[in-house]
Amino acid sequence: MEYNIEIKDDIVTVTLSGNFVRSTGEDLRAKVSDLTDQGFRYLLIDMSNVQFIDSYGITVCIAFYKMVENRGGLLLFVKPSKAVEKVFHITHADKKFHVVHSKSEGIQSIREKIS
């Protein structure tokens, strides 16, 4: 899995591509954890180019959710791919996670929450 982290104002945008699985997710988890420990609590995760996700990937998503929710923040998933949608659905994570259709929509939602 490849990922890019961009921080603009108070919003952390993580763009993922490839396979979000056991062998690749731990590094990302640690980096996002560092950022939330520093006080960042608004997180956008672009899942549109994730080709495959397993139970470990879901576990990391839940960890991200708890990191920001426990700090009064907001986590938004941007345009999950079909593979991600499927796993969100069967694990019932889709009932908990907030999904937006684009990064700009996500940024707007976060701005509204902050203001």
Next chain:
Amino acid sequence: MKNRKTTIEFEPTFENVDIIRSAISGICLQTFSAPELKPLSIDFTLAITEAMNNAVEHSGTERVVIELTVTATAMIFKMTTTGVEFDPTPPVPFPDLSSAEDMPEGGFGRAIMRELVDHATYEYQNGKNILTLEKTFSYSEKGAEGGI
């Protein structure tokens, strides 16, 4: 249609699971090539991935042997490991995500595996764990053209 079988043996590492998953995904995509069957490809690849992850993480096996068989109506995954005797096939509920504070960060693997296959069996023979997962399907003519 003649049955087709692929056997792979590998050291139990998550990196190897990634490699094997790519191979299995290719076989699944070929087998489930008919448009109406494509979702089954993701399902079975994911179920197999969870089974292999579970074996790598918990079994303590020195080698993992998998066998993938494609018949006219089913794809069958058989995994043999040594190590700790453990039956992963009893249905388990998905973790409860209703409470934000108590959301569990684990426990999804076996539930996903069981959810996405039609049949799952387990036996322990001569110190070996033998897990079999099966996904059944109906071939369209186009899908039947695929082969390993």
